[in-house]
Amino acid sequence: MDTARELLEAERRLALRRLAALTGDFDEVVAASRDSNADDEHDPEGATIAFERSQVAALVLQARGHLAEVAAALERLQEGSYGICERCGQSVAQARLEVRPAARTCISCASAIH
Numbered sequence: 001m002d003t004a005r006e007l008l009e010a011e012r013r014l015a016l017r018r019l020a021a022l023t024g025d026f027d028e029v030v031a032a033s034r035d036s037n038a039d040d041e042h043d044p045e046g047a048t049i050a051f052e053r054s055q056v057a058a059l060v061l062q063a064r065g066h067l068a069e070v071a072a073a074l075e076r077l078q079e080g081s082y083g084i085c086e087r088c089g090q091s092v093a094q095a096r097l098e099v100r101p102a103a104r105t106c107i108s109c110a111s112a113i114h
């Protein structure tokens with residue numbers, strides 16, 4: 001299961017980098033909105049910035065959620081329950097784990113949810 005650990009570590013690095021990029025953007029957007037509010041509360045740009053801010057906030061939440069998933073997968077790896085579907089108890093296909101190393105369920109259970 002060394003490969004799984006490597007995949008998860010790579011996934012975590014990726015998620016962290018993404019989060020850092022997003023929070024950098026987020027700070028910029030917040031700073032920009034603060035400046036424009038100081039100039040004119042009725043600035044037509046205000047609505048756009050508020051929208052962008054909520055979009056970035058949603059992406060930040062998504063990235064944090066993904067990071068938590070990866071962390072949980074690393075814990076399962078340590079416990080020895082990694083790669084076992086949480087719903088049906090069958091093993092998750094290797095090909096699926098290679099694409100989504102943090103997957104909790106097998107393909108058939110995942111498609112049953114959606």
Ligand SMILES: [Zn+2]
Pocket residue numbers: 085086087088089090105106107108109110
């Ligand atoms: Zn399953």
